[in-house]
Amino acid sequence: MGKKKRIAGRFLPSRVYARWKWTVNFGLWAVPLILFLSGSLILYFTPSRYQSTVVFEYLGKREPAKAAALLKSKNVIDLAATELKLTNLVGLDSDTLAEWISEDMQIKVDEATGMIELKVTNSQKEVARNLAAQLPLSLEAYERAAAVKETDARLESYSIWTRDAEDQAEETRKEFARLVRARGGEDLNPISRMDVDDARSALENARGRIWEMKNRHDELARESEIPKKWVVIHSPPVISQTALKSDDSLGNVILQSLGTGLAFALLIPYLLELAFPRRIRSKASAGEEWSEAAEPEMTGLPV
Numbered sequence: 001m002g003k004k005k006r007i008a009g010r011f012l013p014s015r016v017y018a019r020w021k022w023t024v025n026f027g028l029w030a031v032p033l034i035l036f037l038s039g040s041l042i043l044y045f046t047p048s049r050y051q052s053t054v055v056f057e058y059l060g061k062r063e064p065a066k067a068a069a070l071l072k073s074k075n076v077i078d079l080a081a082t083e084l085k086l087t088n089l090v091g092l093d094s095d096t097l098a099e100w101i102s103e104d105m106q107i108k109v110d111e112a113t114g115m116i117e118l119k120v121t122n123s124q125k126e127v128a129r130n131l132a133a134q135l136p137l138s139l140e141a142y143e144r145a146a147a148v149k150e151t152d153a154r155l156e157s158y159s160i161w162t163r164d165a166e167d168q169a170e171e172t173r174k175e176f177a178r179l180v181r182a183r184g185g186e187d188l189n190p191i192s193r194m195d196v197d198d199a200r201s202a203l204e205n206a207r208g209r210i211w212e213m214k215n216r217h218d219e220l221a222r223e224s225e226i227p228k229k230w231v232v233i234h235s236p237p238v239i240s241q242t243a244l245k246s247d248d249s250l251g252n253v254i255l256q257s258l259g260t261g262l263a264f265a266l267l268i269p270y271l272l273e274l275a276f277p278r279r280i281r282s283k284a285s286a287g288e289e290w291s292e293a294a295e296p297e298m299t300g301l302p303v
Contacts, residue, residue: 011273019278020269027265032257039253051121052132055235058114060143068107068116070142071135074098079138084130101131115234125239132237143230151224158217165213169206176203 106119122128176199
């Protein structure tokens with residue numbers, strides 16, 4: 001019981017803070033001052049950041065969310081950076097530049113309408129505006145290039161199918177001619193006539209496939225020549241004249257400095273008391289025990 005009382009008394013605030021008074025003073029004065037000065041310097045040398053916003057409608061085949069994700073891809077960002085010549089302007093390689101631009105983009109998508117809101121933040125007003133304006137156009141350029149590549153592949157496939165159909169039609173024509181020569185044009189045998197009719201029908205079907213492949217090829221070629229829009233700008237970006245409000249304002253720096261200093265002053269003394277307890281002097285304890293033991297023997301002596 002006495003041991004518990006001694007431990008409880010050891011951690012009384014008056015004893016702890018009196019023993020570790022220097023840590024309390026350090027937490028109340030030095031810590032807030034150091035944090036305030038460092039935070040103020042960081043806040044002073046941190047450049048202001050500006051944001052430009054563009055709203056556009058995506059008209060392509062992809063889902064709007066996938067198109068928005070494509071905006072942050074290296075392929076689209078590289079197209080925008082090349083068009084704006086940002087590699088030379090900021091002095092970064094393409095990979096680092098793409099990552100830097102992607103981190104400074106905020107995208108909001110409306111799946112029902114295909115509307116996409118793009119916000120680009122940068123320390124330079126013109127760069128923020130130019131990127132916000134160019135990225136949707138780069139997305140359209142990427143989609144156009146992908147569509148041309150897909151169309152070319154389909155046209156090549158139709159050409160291959162047409163050549164195969166022509167080869168098959170030629171083989172069918174030769175077989176029909178051979179059968180006619182063998183049967184004779186005036187042969188009235190029903191079985192022979194049936195073979196000739198089947199060969200003629202096969203030849204007509206083969207020629208029909210040729211015309212079908214050619215028609216699809218020509219139709220796709222005509223469709224590819226028609227200009228198509230993938231992006232429609234509804235709200236073009238403008239150069240922002242107002243810097244974004246940062247969470248690291250001077251008021252927040254002051255409050256954080258004071259709060260951290262107060263926490264230091266309240267907690268560190270207890271941690272030090274726990275790590276470095278007071279030493280109990282053994283001689284004083286022995287003297288107290290001797291006094292208590294000798295006291296009954298002295299009570300019977302005359303005064």
